[in-house]
Amino acid sequence: MMSPRALLPCLQGLLLLLGSFAQACPPPCQCYDGTKVFCSGEEIWGIPEGLPGNATQLFFVETSLTAVGSGAFGNCSSLARLVFLNNPGLALEAGAFGERSSLAELEVSGSNLSALSSAAFGSLLELRNLFLTFSALRALEPGLFNRTPSLEALHLQGNQIETLPPTVFSPLRELRVLDLSHNPLAPVPDRLFDPLALLQVLKLSNISLTRLPLGIFRPLRSLKELSLDRNALADLPPGAFSGLSRLQRLELQHNALTSLRSCIFSCLSNLDVLNLEGNRLSALPAGLLRGTPKLGQLFAASNRLETIPEGIFSNLLQLQTIVLSHNQLTHLPAGAFRDLFNLTTLQLDHNNLTTLAGDTFHNLLSLEVLGLAGNRLQALPEGIFDSNDYLFGVALKDNPWVCDCRLASLAGWIRNWSAPLNSQTFCTSPDHLKGWALPALPQEQLVCLAAPGPADSSLSPGEAETARAPCTYNDPEGTVQLACDTAACHRLTVHLPPQGDSTGRGLAYNRNWVLNSSCGMVRVWVTIRAEPGGTAREEEAGSHNPCSEP
Numbered sequence: 420m421m422s423p424r425a426l427l428p429c430l431q432g433l434l435l436l437l438g439s440f441a442q443a444c445p446p447p448c449q450c451y452d453g454t455k456v457f458c459s460g461e462e463i464w465g466i467p468e469g470l471p472g473n474a475t476q477l478f479f480v481e482t483s484l485t486a487v488g489s490g491a492f493g494n495c496s497s498l499a500r501l502v503f504l505n506n507p508g509l510a511l512e513a514g515a516f517g518e519r520s521s522l523a524e525l526e527v528s529g530s531n532l533s534a535l536s537s538a539a540f541g542s543l544l545e546l547r548n549l550f551l552t553f554s555a556l557r558a559l560e561p562g563l564f565n566r567t568p569s570l571e572a573l574h575l576q577g578n579q580i581e582t583l584p585p586t587v588f589s590p591l592r593e594l595r596v597l598d599l600s601h602n603p604l605a606p607v608p609d610r611l612f613d614p615l616a617l618l619q620v621l622k623l624s625n626i627s628l629t630r631l632p633l634g635i636f637r638p639l640r641s642l643k644e645l646s647l648d649r650n651a652l653a654d655l656p657p658g659a660f661s662g663l664s665r666l667q668r669l670e671l672q673h674n675a676l677t678s679l680r681s682c683i684f685s686c687l688s689n690l691d692v693l694n695l696e697g698n699r700l701s702a703l704p705a706g707l708l709r710g711t712p713k714l715g716q717l718f719a720a721s722n723r724l725e726t727i728p729e730g731i732f733s734n735l736l737q738l739q740t741i742v743l744s745h746n747q748l749t750h751l752p753a754g755a756f757r758d759l760f761n762l763t764t765l766q767l768d769h770n771n772l773t774t775l776a777g778d779t780f781h782n783l784l785s786l787e788v789l790g791l792a793g794n795r796l797q798a799l800p801e802g803i804f805d806s807n808d809y810l811f812g813v814a815l816k817d818n819p820w821v822c823d824c825r826l827a828s829l830a831g832w833i834r835n836w837s838a839p840l841n842s843q844t845f846c847t848s849p850d851h852l853k854g855w856a857l858p859a860l861p862q863e864q865l866v867c868l869a870a871p872g873p874a875d876s877s878l879s880p881g882e883a884e885t886a887r888a889p890c891t892y893n894d895p896e897g898t899v900q901l902a903c904d905t906a907a908c909h910r911l912t913v914h915l916p917p918q919g920d921s922t923g924r925g926l927a928y929n930r931n932w933v934l935n936s937s938c939g940m941v942r943v944w945v946t947i948r949a950e951p952g953g954t955a956r957e958e959e960a961g962s963h964n965p966c967s968e969p
């Protein structure tokens with residue numbers, strides 16, 4: 420939440436820009452254009468006398484103001500905007516604003532104000548915006564808004580309001596925005612919102628809600644935005660959102676939801692943004708999004724999802740963002756994201772995915788950002804991003820990548836298109852590539868360990884000899900010969916000298932070979948120990964064949 424203090428520097432900067440010549444102005448205030456008056460400083464204990472009579476905007480910021488009594492602004496007959504920011508001792512007495520019909524906006528933020536008399540506002544018939552925020556209000560008196568019938572925006576966030584009189588909002592027939600967030604408010608009276616037929620934005624974040632009264636939102640036929648995040652909702656009653664056909668944004672993040680009814684969102688035919696992040700959902704019903712064809716953004720990170728139902732997104736052709744990070748997804752159903760042509764962002768990071776089908780991202784023609792970090796992927800199918808022409812941000816780190824031939828195409832793709840995001844994406848195996856970053860891997864290192872192929876009996880000895888010729892290697896001492904078979908590249912033959920050794924000390928051999936053949940380059944490590952008189956034992960022979968099809 421934005422603290423009023425954070426606004427202060429912006430405000431001062433703005434006023435300084437507005438005009439630098441101060442007119443006759445009661446010190447220590449500063450006046451701009453004769454209409455904007457800015458008073459700040461701990462030495463201000465009361466409303467200064469001699470404020471310009473034609474002031475339209477009045478700011479009191481970080482002063483020692485205490486009581487603002489009746490008639491305090493008596494000479495300012497065209498006051499339109501009155502702002503009190505961070506005046507800790509401020510109290511508003513009855514009639515502080517008189518019958519000021521010109522006042523359109525009143526803001527009191529960051530004060531110690533704990534109570535407001537129902538007469539505090541007098542009769543502010545033209546007041547449209549009222550901010551009473553981040554103060555210490557404990558309650559609202561019934562009738563507080565009886566003489567402010569033009570209010571369009573009422574901001575009460577960040578107070579200590581625990582209860583609301585059930586009819587307190589009844590006079591506010593013009594209200595478009597109501598923010599009650601960050602108050603220890605629950606429970607909310609059942610009919611509290613009934614009079615607010617024009618309301619478009621309702622913010623009820625962090626008000627200790629544990630349940631939604633049945634039908635509480637039903638009268639809000641104009642509602643476009645509903646925030647219920649950071650409460651303790653464990654369940655949404657059937658029909659909780661029925662009637663909200665204009666709703667575009669629904670925030671349910673950081674509650675305690677364990678499951679959702681299949682038709683809970685079915686009336687939300689205009690829903691664009693749905694946030695379910697940070698709940699305890701272990702599954703989503705297959706038909707959950709069937710009634711929300713205009714959904715553009717779905718946030719469902721930090722739940723307990725193990726998979727998603729087949730076809731859950733199938734009618735959502737306008738989806739642009741899907742966030743499923745920090746769940747426990749072990750697999751995705753076939754065609755999970757089929758035909759989501761408009762999808763630009765898909766976050767699947769920090770799940771338990773071990774494999775992905777080669778067509779997982781097919782037809783995601785707009786995809787730009789894909790998060791796969793923090794899964795259990797060892798490899799991805801070749802060509803998995805072939806239809807994603809706009810993809811540039813693929814995050815792959817924290818997966819147990821096996822850097823062999825199966826990763827060759829992915830590594831090439833990453834190097835070309837998404838290297839910066841993957842400077843911390845490391846190989847987990849094989850051992851000698853552990854810790855290499857994928858974009859930095861030399862392509863020729865991505866080879867598969869030779870699988871022992873069948874003896875090649877189809878070649879005559881002569882042919883075999885020729886075939887072998889391009890890559891036969893002898894060490895200078897002539898003790899060991901390595902030969903690779905160009906017709907079957909995966910085969911590597913090691914010829915050891917005849918058994919036994921004249922010195923009787925046994926054969927020890929340790930050497931690095933670089934083999935260059937028509938198959939490509941390959942580096943081979945051979946370590947051999949042979950006991951005198953015993954059988955030769957090959958302790959370690961690592962080889963990496965450049966041919967991707969063993």
Ligand SMILES: *[C@@H]1O[C@H](CO)[C@@H](O)[C@H](O)[C@H]1NC(C)=O
Binds near residue numbers: 452453454472
């Ligand atoms: C406001 O009043 C002052 C004199 O009191 C005058 O100089 C100024 O022009 C007035 N400004 C407007 C916008 O009427």
Ligand SMILES: *[C@@H]1O[C@H](CO)[C@@H](O)[C@H](O)[C@H]1NC(C)=O
Binds near residue numbers: 468469490491492
């Ligand atoms: C209002 O104006 C009168 C006459 O100019 C002045 O005496 C009085 O102090 C002013 N009151 C305030 C609250 O500024």
Ligand SMILES: *[C@@H]1O[C@H](CO)[C@@H](O)[C@H](O)[C@H]1NC(C)=O
Binds near residue numbers: 507508531533
């Ligand atoms: C805020 O109000 C409380 C009681 O309402 C009072 O004890 C405290 O001194 C006030 N703080 C300031 C800074 O005025």
Ligand SMILES: *[C@@H]1O[C@H](CO)[C@@H](O)[C@H](O)[C@H]1NC(C)=O
Binds near residue numbers: 649
């Ligand atoms: C929730 O509201 C309380 C006041 O009721 C406030 O102290 C707290 O910081 C708020 N929490 C969040 C996460 O905004």
Ligand SMILES: *[C@@H]1O[C@H](CO)[C@@H](O)[C@H](O)[C@H]1NC(C)=O
Binds near residue numbers: 725749770771
């Ligand atoms: C996912 O991985 C986490 C952490 O390794 C593990 O605790 C959890 O049981 C796994 N969940 C599933 C469904 O496999």
Ligand SMILES: *[C@@H]1O[C@H](CO)[C@@H](O)[C@H](O)[C@H]1NC(C)=O
Binds near residue numbers: 736737760761
């Ligand atoms: C979604 O895609 C369709 C067709 O591919 C296109 O007509 C439409 O404008 C797109 N919508 C958005 C919001 O990008």
Ligand SMILES: *[C@@H]1O[C@H](CO)[C@@H](O)[C@H](O)[C@H]1NC(C)=O
Binds near residue numbers: 828831832835
């Ligand atoms: C990477 O870029 C190089 C040179 O531009 C190109 O030859 C190669 O095909 C690209 N590889 C991939 C996987 O895009």
Ligand SMILES: *[C@@H]1O[C@H](CO)[C@@H](O)[C@H](O)[C@H]1NC(C)=O
Binds near residue numbers: 936
């Ligand atoms: C490997 O062989 C190719 C031709 O077969 C040659 O162009 C290349 O320079 C050789 N590389 C090394 C390191 O010997």
